[in-house]
Amino acid sequence: MTRICILLAIPLSLAALGCKQRSPDVVVTTSIIADAAERIGGGHVKVSSLMGPGVDPHQYQPSAGDLSTLSSAKLVLYNGLHLEGKMTDVLERQPGGRVVAVTHRLDHGKLMSADIDGGAHDPHVWFDVRLWTVCVETIRDEMIARFPEHEPAFRENARVYLNELNALDAEVRQKALSLPPDRRTLVTSHDAFGYFGRAYGFEVFGLQGVSTGAESGTGDVKRLTQLIGERRVPAVFTETSVPPQGLKQVLDAVESKYRFRVRLVGDADALFSDALGEPGTPGGTYVGMVRHNIDVITAALRP
Numbered sequence: 001m002t003r004i005c006i007l008l009a010i011p012l013s014l015a016a017l018g019c020k021q022r023s024p025d026v027v028v029t030t031s032i033i034a035d036a037a038e039r040i041g042g043g044h045v046k047v048s049s050l051m052g053p054g055v056d057p058h059q060y061q062p063s064a065g066d067l068s069t070l071s072s073a074k075l076v077l078y079n080g081l082h083l084e085g086k087m088t089d090v091l092e093r094q095p096g097g098r099v100v101a102v103t104h105r106l107d108h109g110k111l112m113s114a115d116i117d118g119g120a121h122d123p124h125v126w127f128d129v130r131l132w133t134v135c136v137e138t139i140r141d142e143m144i145a146r147f148p149e150h151e152p153a154f155r156e157n158a159r160v161y162l163n164e165l166n167a168l169d170a171e172v173r174q175k176a177l178s179l180p181p182d183r184r185t186l187v188t189s190h191d192a193f194g195y196f197g198r199a200y201g202f203e204v205f206g207l208q209g210v211s212t213g214a215e216s217g218t219g220d221v222k223r224l225t226q227l228i229g230e231r232r233v234p235a236v237f238t239e240t241s242v243p244p245q246g247l248k249q250v251l252d253a254v255e256s257k258y259r260f261r262v263r264l265v266g267d268a269d270a271l272f273s274d275a276l277g278e279p280g281t282p283g284g285t286y287v288g289m290v291r292h293n294i295d296v297i298t299a300a301l302r303p
């Protein structure tokens, strides 16, 4: 019996060694989804993200290399709800049941309406931490379905991670409540923070629409200038994955029309919206990005 076990164990351990060399088991589109898959995978599966830190998913064009990575993966996870604007068709055309939108189980009644690249809902669901936990559960279940041999580890890793996310949700809510209600106006480059605003009590405004693919026009600049000027909003926020020029134009207009300077929060304090920061930095994980954002927002808007 022992001998049989050893004979069985040798090919298994060789297979495990080979694991390091082979192509990714799980391919995901954004760094935000990659973080959840890696936390659940815990090193048992190789996770690879097509988009790296700071990449704008609305504008991303898949390369020839991406297409072959997609076709060889055992499981492909993407956000869906038309977040991956130019890639959505490619993803939806992949054969077999191995391509899954992590938002597919969300109750449509909980989604916010938006007109985006052919879709009808706002795809930035990860900014409501509680809503994102439903997506994390979907990622866990899809990974278990594809790699059932790791089910106990995946379940345990997901349990620990979901507990962390529940604590994070409470932390964000508490920090948001520390701001007086009249200071909870969040102005950013594009409309990525709708779910954040709904969950944590902010009114949110973006210069561009829900997709960065929609150019901002003079009407958008005027509308935002008036809003900032009339409310005397003290600070507006750039995003790591969107160029800041548009917001600078708005702030110049506020200064000449309303005679006050608004702080443009950027550089190291820029908000993470659709992509994480570099690995190893505080914004390099989902928990770190959410915490960075709420800390920067509350510090800049506090009276």
Ligand SMILES: [Zn+2]
Pocket: 058, 124, 190, 191, 192, 210, 211, 212, 273, 274
């Ligand atoms: Zn976006």
